Amino acid sequence: MKNFIGDLNKAFESRVRLGMMSILMVNDYVDFGTLKEQLQITDGNLASHIAALEKLAYIEVRKQFIGKKPNTSYAATKQGKQAFAGHLDALEKLIKQSI
Amino acid sequence: MKNFIGDLNKAFESRVRLGMMSILMVNDYVDFGTLKEQLQITDGNLASHIAALEKLAYIEVRKQFIGKKPNTSYAATKQGKQAFAGHLDALEKLIKQSI
């Protein structure tokens, strides 16, 4: 009976950030509006989760204009992907030992 | 790009409760001291997480004496195992779509 919870990354404990990273693992540059829609949260809430992941350098921001509209997009950094993969690893181990 | 975070169970967002349930999925009746040692938390903290899961009827309590020492043990209920399995399912989907 081993204990894997020590390998879980605190940054990904929240379901919102779990969802965000999951989306950003397979999509390069997803914009604010899309994230908001996918995660079904208010923009203030999303902005603060983004800030948390950005502070850890797990995601990066790209600001541009599409046509004449401002568009902010987010992508997982290499570090972010690595960290998230590690978290998923820990989750998988936990799942396996739970079966 | 589907979104699976809606299927995650809020009761299992905390790593402590995640760890507890993971232990109780494969071990029938684990006692307070063992859980405390495995999870590396204070007894007050453990007690409150236990209370949370008990309130949801995800775990049940058995109080007995072993020799002359009081011994309190916990087991996952059927509902608890079901709920946890559902949570792990959601996590697995999230993991799969993140690869």
Next chain:
DNA sequence: TTATTAACTTTGAAATTCAAAGTACTTTTT
């Protein structure tokens, strides 16, 4: 010029998590 849109920031409240200390009851040690 007023309204709208995008992407925030700020504020504050609610919820969560946690450690520390206290408690009750018993057993062990001195």
Next chain:
DNA sequence: AAAAAGTACTTTGAATTTCAAAGTTAATAA
């Protein structure tokens, strides 16, 4: 017999986290 220790808590309060709502900025559209 008295003091110390163990088990399993409960209570308290503080720190952290999460969240929604409202306000902000800057640009565009009506």
